[in-house]
Amino acid sequence: MDRAVIGAFSEDQVAKLTGLSRAQLRQWNRNGFIRPSFKASDDARKPYNFIYSFTDLLKLRVLNQLRNKHGVSMQELRKVERALDHLGDDKWTKQKLWVSNRKVVFNEPESLRKREISSRQFVAEIALEVVTSDAREDIRRLNDRDEGAVGQVVKRRHFHSSEPVFAGTRIPVAAIVDYIEAGYSNEQIIGQFPSLRDGDIEAARSMPEAA
Known part of the structure; x- marks a missing residue:
């Protein structure tokens, strides 16, 4: 990891860098979903009271995409968090994630197939080239005279x-x-x-x- 980009970030800086609102950051902090790595005091009015690490920043950028861009529910995010807990602090950043029907999907290492993390169900992948060739063959049979x-x-x-x-x-x-x-x-x-x-x-x- 590039040490030049590792630093400490205030709540305002994190909000600007992630697209999350300060209210959302504070709510996740209060309910324990994502807490900043460092806390100077219990006085939330101090500008640098809560300090986020670079790892925190990466996690929050991913979560902003999942929650606010793709509409993944908090219930689903918590299920994913528990399922990936064995990855520790890297649970949101260690592997590539997809969203299917507002469910978080990852590439299962053992089978190399995409699977919903929370339900453990595999996601059906449609090979478009197969669909195209099958359609052409069906048309050919349909047109047989x-x-x-x-x-x-x-x-x-x-x-x-x-x-x-x-x-x-x-x-x-x-x-x-x-x-x-x-x-x-x-x-x-x-x-x-x-x-x-x-x-x-x-x-x-x-x-x-x-x-």
Whole structure:
């Protein structure tokens, strides 16, 4: 630790350096949650009556983030304090902490998984790359069609006013004709409608509307 930054801090200085109010500092001092390392006398009116150490300052900066920025309750903070008591004075600064749904979470050394400190429940982590690949695979399966339906145009009763659609889909042929007339290529159209194939686009091109 850099000895140049180690010092003694008054209540006013700590309030400025942590973002905590003097009232909050005094309340935590009174109820024993976080007390300054040094106390000159019982006269709270003296400006340097309570002296905070650099370690105190670090703890209070972390607690300000948890309590005032992330809305972690005092009940939760006290549970975390008890759970991390084996770390001594470093309980709030020794390891990286996260907040999930206003619960404090840490990286459990044994399993390398994130776990709520107070409840000891593991936090579900969502791998976004897996979600993306799974979604693409589900879309691919959803768009799978009988190859015999490719290039076939049918009419479905009570669907799109019985307008022609591509077999095995709900895509109106007229919609694809509009894309063709707008100058879209087969590849661009299929990019918009992944369930279609080149045979479907060619079938749309042969429609009188596309002539």
